[in-house]
Amino acid sequence: xxxxxxxxxxxxxxxxxxxxxxxxxxxxxxxxxxxxxxxxxxxxxxxxxxxxxxxxxxxxxxxxxxxxxxxxxxxxxxxxxxxxxxxxxxxxxxxxxxxxxxxxxxxxxxxxxxxxxxxxxxxxxxxxxxxxxxxxxxxxxxxxxxxxxxxxxxxxxxxxxxxxxxxxxxxxxxxx
Numbered sequence: 674x675x676x677x678x679x680x681x682x683x684x685x686x687x688x689x690x691x692x693x694x695x696x697x698x699x700x701x702x703x704x705x706x707x708x709x710x711x712x713x714x715x716x717x718x719x720x721x722x723x724x725x726x727x728x729x730x731x732x733x734x735x736x737x738x739x740x741x742x743x744x745x746x747x748x749x750x751x752x753x754x755x756x757x758x759x760x761x762x763x764x765x766x767x768x769x770x771x772x773x774x775x776x777x778x779x780x781x782x783x784x785x786x787x788x789x790x791x792x793x794x795x796x797x798x799x800x801x802x803x804x805x806x807x808x809x810x811x812x813x814x815x816x817x818x819x820x821x822x823x824x825x826x827x828x829x830x831x832x833x834x835x836x837x838x839x840x841x842x843x844x845x846x847x848x849x
Contacts, residue, residue: 680819687815691808698804705797709790716786723779727772734768 738761745757752761 679822683815683819687811691811694804694808694811698801698808701800701804702797705793705800709793709797712786712790712793716783716790719779719782719786723776723782726779727776730768730772730775734765734771737768738764 741757741761741764742752745752745760750757752758
């Protein structure tokens with residue numbers, strides 16, 4: 674009866690331990706998936722902010738050009754020729770360059786969040802697989818221990834022969 678109780682205890686303990694490890698892996702995977710969801714939301718937000726800031730930059734550029742044209746016209750300078758035209762063209766070019774830079778930065782930021790989301794998904798899968806492997810190892814380890822216990826002889830000699838006592842692996846002491 675004692676051996677049966679020990680086997681039952683070991684089996685139940687291994688089962689509970691394996692189940693706990695599986696639950697922990699599932700929880701970690703869900704956490705990483707939630708983090709991935711947040712990263713995807715941040716990517717969407719970065720894209721939207723980039724588009725809004727690009728439009729704002731274009732609007733500001735148009736206002737600056739409008740102010741330049743008014744200023745030139747107030748001084749009776751033809752805004753469609755010469756230096757006035759060059760100033761307006763340069764302003765338009767630099768404004769467009771600013772808008773492109775804003776959009777490019779937003780795309781890069783969104784891409785970073787997208788990569789982070791993919792990384793979180795992979796970390797979740799890894800956590801789940803690691804927990805599964807650990808649970809399987811727990812079950813196999815318990816089964817191995819039970820098998821060893823079942824095939825272990827009922828009594829094993831614990832006394833060492835004098836020759837064994839002199840063996841360096843057992844130590845040199847003859848009074849063990």
